Amino acid sequence: MRALRISLIVLVVLGVLFTAADRLSVSWAENEVASRAQTSLGLSETPDVSIKGFPFLTQIAGKNLSRVDVGVSSYPAQVDGTAVTVEQLDIELRDLRLGSNFSTATARHADGTGLITYEELSRAYGELLGSESTGLGVSFGPAEDGRLLITLQASVMGQRINVGDVPGDITLEGDRVRVEVDTEALTGIPDSVLPQVETLIQEQAGVERTISGLPDGLALSSVTPGPEGLELTVTGSDLSLVG
Incomplete structure (x- = not known):
């Protein structure tokens, strides 16, 4: 009986030591991956990295990680070459295959979400449109019905018109997005300039824009207006995390 108790104690101690070693190894690996991801993605700050699955040491021995979550508070992207910040970019990487020397890792599948705030979107579109040259100023916000609320100002025939909300x-088509303004909802605009205002909106605000600069291997799968901004969903495969 005493021998059995001693055996149980030894097993418990070994289990605790293995778990501690496993968790320490995870912590070290998360810091290492975060550092390399910061370099490979060109980030100004270290991302949050969480390696899932237990035991970690067994995954390392097989050179395959079941899941790694990467969180970036702000990520630099572009809309038609104009800088725009994607906030809260959270990426779930699954089935990561590690290179022979552990210096590379490629995720077979990846899904994530991000946010372009309305303030950031309005700033970017302001730079793209250049209201002084195009005659159209635009800003964005949330509508109660889940659509975009677009505030417009137009200059037509020397007349400054506050189109309003x-x-x-x-x-979204591929990596190209288009803002579609409901011109039928325009009110309070003189009939003499209404056709010109509608044309200006369609030719300037309704132009397709390309969102680029996302991590290699990720592509937009949806763009949805939310309470704080455009909510992005991204997906991809064969995403290189470290190198």
Whole structure:
């Protein structure tokens, strides 16, 4: 009986030591991956990295990690070459294959979410449109029905017109997005300039824009207006995390 108790104690101690070693190894690996991801992605700050699955040491021995979560508070991207910040970019990487010397890792599948705030979107579109040259100023906000609320100002025939708040939608095709303004909702605009205002909105605000600069291997799968901004969903495969 005494021998059995001693055996149980030894097993418990060994289990605790293995678990402690496993968790310490995870902590070291997370810091290492975060540092390399910061370099490979060109980030100004170290991302949050969480390696899932237990035991970690067994995954390392097999050179395959089941899941790694990477969180970036702000990520630099572009809309038609104009800088825009994607906030809260959280990426879930699955089935990571490690290189022979552990200096590379490639995720077979990746999914994530991010946010472009309305303030940031308005700033970027302001730079893209250049209201003084195009005659159209635009800013964005949330509408109660889940659509975009677009505030417009137009200059037509030397006349400055405060178009006001107009509902709209955003569509995605590949990596290209288009803001669609509901021109039928325009009110209070003199009939003499209404056609010119509608044309100006369609030709300037309705232009397709390309969102680029996301991590290699990730592509936009949806763009949805939310309470704080455009909520992005990204997906991809064969995403290189470290190198």
